[in-house]
Amino acid sequence: MYVTRTEATANPQSFIEKTLQTIKVYTAVTKPRIMILLLFTAYCAMIVAQKGFPDIYITIFTLVGLALSSGGSAAINMWYDRDIDAVMQRTAKRPLPAGMADPRKVLWFGIVLEAVSFFLLAFAVNWLTAVFSLAGFVYYVFIYTMWLKRTTPQNIVIGGGAGAFPPLVGWAAVTGSVGLIAIVMFIVVFLWTPPHFWALALYKNEDYTRAGIPMMPVVRGPRVTKRQSVIYAALLLLASISVYFTHDAGPIYLVTAGLLGIAFLIYNIMNYRERDDSFVWAKRTFRFSVMYLPALFVLMVFSMGH
Template identity: 60%
Template sequence: MEVALMYAQSVSVPRSFSSVLMDYVTLMKPRIISLLVVTAYCAMVVGAGRLPSIGLTLLTLGGLTLSSGGAHAVNMWYDRDIDKVMRRTKMRPVAQGRIPGSHSLAFGIILQAISFVGLGLWVNWTTALCSLGGFLFYVFIYTMWLKRRTPQNIVIGGAAGAFPPLVGWAAVTGTIGWPAILMFLIIFLWTPPHFWALALYKQDDYRKAAIPMMPVVRGEHVTKVQSMVYTWLLLAASVALYFTGTVTWVYLAIAVALGVTFIGYHVFLLREHEPDTIWAKRTFKFSLLYMMAIFFAMVVAIPH
């Protein structure tokens, strides 16, 4: 009986095509990609001064999706050891063993190769290089170098998520202009307050995985103070975009309102002390709303 039981346990149950497909989609982190695609598309609209053609839009956003998804798949291959011990990530396909790490690595590289060639041939090579830059920064600078070594991991590594506006802008203009650089800077400065708010109520996860996130290494007060500094810098960068002439006063009003509100959240966050995390969670949720709203504000405020 015991031998039969051991044999039954050793025989893997065949998985359906749909379940395997969903795991590969999960490797790409579609929820994160959705935000990246939105910022890229908004940059396309602002750069063109109108809605870009459907063909160019699909090619650009499709290429960005493949590139970003590829970077995330490589990230899951490299981080499979720490993903297993974090509650937030332990159910990921590679961490669970549903997809071999080598398959995730190969999948990610293939996606990036298709993205680079496709964007270069059918959009332009500036767009392809911007997308490749985001891939390389996320994989090598953030995932492999910074994430496990310094509490500044999110600060510097945040640049990886700031590449999509460069991709979108380059797709419609063929160049990288100052408005695109300021959009890059907005996302770059937004990333620390966004992720540190999450880290404040997920400290145990990062501590178990030995990831030196700011709250774990420097404590909650230092984290909140530095986060507040970044929200002020974010407000300044968002206002600066108005002076490029690519958006109207409507954007300026929305940007100021969003920025001041984000700072207000941090005022309450600074007054909160462990074990309370209510304002940390609220700040994290608002940060997501902020990013969507600030880029949509750019679109509705295009000069006519």
């Protein structure tokens, strides 16, 4: 995919096409859809911490720094998991298993992104923000990707902490400290991750079995997975409404967050009641979970102080 200066001069159209393709490939290895959710939860935490829109300078540098860190960890995840991605139908078309990028270049790309992220956040925002962002990177790359994912069915449970760091990043960027609500936001994302991901794993079970990944449905079966999903959904409901008891959110939040959490719990209960060879409710639960988390964080933003 490398183009020499002579080739670029001789065929500028081909050079542009290859450059755009390279950009597309390296954008894909940063998992932009996941990144958007992480940035969204961080920004919501910034607004809640500020009790209004934070300074534009802090906002830009925080979100850019977090995006670089998230993209870097995703790139290294794709580099490390390229062997199992190649045998899973859901991931076989990713850039590395599809042969569209050099693994070593993707690895260095991820390392450079994180290095730039850390120094950008440290010097343009504050050191606590940089440390939280780095902690999320280390958690996702080393604890989840390289250790837990291939060794234990609790990989998603423990590994859920990686995606829970952005609210701490956003809060620290505005306040330079850690607040109680930021910790609750962390817990919410942590508890949301198992029922969200296990719903997907239930109907993608063949993929994980073929790749030898000990996801909960593979190791413990759908019954245990569904039962634990119900438990996590119930705990998530309690964690989400606990924001009300910090006295920063009013009755509207309590009622709305409660209804939202009850709905998610019902989806998981219906999934539990469904036959293990049917995945209608697993797919519905996964789709609802994708909507649930952004909706809850938006609710937090609009309910603070009301």
